[in-house]
Amino acid sequence: MLRVLYAALEGLGSAIPAGLASIVWLGYKIGPELIAPMVFAMMCAVAITNASASFSRRPLVYAARFFETSLLAGFIDSFVPKLGGWGLVDSPSVRMSLVILACVVAGLVQPLFYGLRLQRMTRFIPAPVFAAFLNSVALILVMSQVKQVLLLASQRPQLVLPSVLIAAACLGLALVLRRFTPRLPAGILGLLAASLTALLLQAAGHSVPTMLPHSLQWVLPIAWFDMGIFHVSNAHLWAMLLDGVIAGALLGLVVFLSTVVSMETLSQQDDRAMPTLVQTMQISTGKMLSACLGSVPMSGTTAGTLAAARTGGLGPAMMPLMAALIALSYLLGVLSWVPQSAMIGLLLFEAYCMYDRGSANAFLRLLAKPSARHSMGELQREDLLIVVVVTFFGVVGNMVTALLVGALLGLVLFAKRNGKSPIKYQRSGTELRSNCARSIADTLQLDAQGERIQCIALQGALYFGMVRPLRAELEASIGQAQWLVLDWAHVVSQDSTLQRMLQRFEEGAAKRGVQVLYCARAGYAQALPDVDRALEQCENELLAQASQAGPSQPADVLSECVLMQGLDAPAQSQVRACFTLQEFAQGERVLQRGDPTRELLVLAQGSANVVIGNGSIRVAGMSAGAIVGEMGFLDGSPRAADVFAAEPLLAHVLQRERFDALSLSHPEIAQQMLQNLCVELASRLRSLHKLLARERG
Secondary structure, eight states: OHHHHHHHHHHHHHHHHHHHHHHHHHHHHHOGGGHHHHHHHHHHHHHHHHHHTTTOSSOOEEEOOHHHHHHHHHHHHHHGGGTTTTTOOOOHHHHHHHHHHHHHHHHHHHHHHHHTTGGGGGGGSOHHHHHHHHHHHHHHHHHHHHHHHHHHHHHOGGGHHHHHHHHHHHHHHHHHHHHHOTTSOHHHHHHHHHHHHHHHHHHTTOOOOBSSOSSOOOOOGGGGOOGGGGSSOHHHHHHHHHHHHHHHHHHHHHHHHHHHHHHHHHHHHHOOOOOOHHHHHHHHHHHHHHHHTTOOOOEEEHHHHHHHHTTTOOSTTHHHHHHHHHHHHHHTTGGGGSBTTHHHHHHHHHHHHHSOHHHHHHHHHHHHOGGGGGGSOHHHHHHHHHHHHHHHHHHHSOHHHHHHHHHHHHHHHHHHHHOSOSEEEEEETTTSOOSOBOOHHHHHHHHHHGGGEEEEEEEEEEOHHHHHHHHHHHHHHHTTOSEEEEEEEEEEEEOHHHHHHHHHHHHHHHHTTOEEEEESOTTOTTOBSSHHHHHHHHHHHHHHHHHHHSOOOOSOGGGGSGGGTTOOHHHHHHHHHHEEEEEEOTTOEEEOTTOOOOOEEEEEESOEEEEETTTTEEEEEEOTTOEEOHHHHHHOOOOSSEEEESSSEEEEEEOHHHHHHHHHHOHHHHHHHHHHHHHHHHHHHHHHHHHHHHHHO
């Protein structure tokens, strides 16, 4: 139980200070007199939302965050200039009413987002947008607190020194704890240091205003809701409601995505299952109830949850305990002892914790040394551009504008990056060959007719804007081809428009006698695993056609084997006498990985597959006339891969002992055979280099 209690305190130690700072910041946007009711509503919302998350499979600490309150502040900035046009007077109650309207809509749309399973959208959100939002809020916090101190100096100069001392006590202790003892709740202890400093200053005769009055506040922001906002003309009413609904839907989407990102981030660390749909609806109910009280939205927090998880007490029992501790702290009036100026230090501390260090450091390096941009990759430059632009608009404008600019800029950069030609390369069958070992006759046949096979590697995002140019390039690439291989390995995404275009293209190609094959195309049942397999199939069909049109393959492939090159007829007879004939059934193991055997095989009929990784990875294919097992035959090393018969197989087998006997009696024949094997190995090495170049290109 003590562990659960400590976990609850750790969670609150992260959630409450950030929530208080968010409310104070937003409260000055709406009206200072509303800060106390908003704090009361926030405390109620933290208790309600965390209690509603008690039985979630993914325990998460919920709190008010700057990320969402910054959007609310942006909405206020966008609403105020329109109030006169809507027939409303700018007042704290009107501002509060519009904020409540947006928060209620945000609470209502979140169950809809969960029901539609829009959490899949998180994979499409570029990380620089989140980083830019954090940087924007951090800069706004610093600027707003500097402005607050300057305003205090001009209006009440006698409070400047006490306020600076209190803020410095809060900020200084929080920074020290964050740096040296990160497991302690730096925010709460910073507020405690500020409160003790305030008591000392009061004892010295200084006036120190507190954030909340010492008497308990039982008024919720909903009590400030001004029904007069609905007593305007229909045209103005609909315009106001439309803006409020759009703002609420956008706010709800941001809260939803923030919570889902936190869930996914934490689940990847502790392997806890994500919550079920029923559990997310339960949490959404708590959020909607909180919004109806007038609270700002509650989002799942990564920092608070990690702090609770480090204690080992994170779980369902912790959530209701957090709610009880929140209620107790409010009833005891703990917050009424927090001085107003402590919020300056706390907000500056939150800004320090919030900003994205990676993007900030990259920007500072670029300012110090502009030539450093040349050492950055294209994606790094694009990410930094998004961060800088979104941060700028967030600071000089508002977070709503920054969000729209970030989305538009991300789309433009995505189109720029993926707007290049959808074809990565095109190779004919004479330039690109499968890794299947074949006889000399088959190799010569493929060299002569390889142009009938064309391989095209597609790349990038194949969306609707790419369909027409891709269709034109595919049509132009066919030429005299009879087989067309489309390599999908470098495609990052596709849409339904592309699928319809390919279907029409296949129909047109079939009328011209062209067979279209796909490889590495996800979700396409007929796709072959890789380019090598697709090319091998095309080559086999080409050779089958050639054998029907020309003379049949010799019964004894040894005469066409590379081993016989440079040997006269008597010498070939000597070599042939050393071989024995062996049959293998389909699926039978021809060679076993790790086996020290030293025989060499020449396939006479059928084909075989060379596989590694317990048969999961096919390295190459072998057809009639191919040599198998030459490495172990030469150096006696254990077999490096398994070889299985892909169909009924007939092979000529040469034992190393018989070859050694031949080398003693006819050394010149053995020397020529070894030279032929070296030529074959060199040819295979060149093929491997081409394969690597193709994959990396």
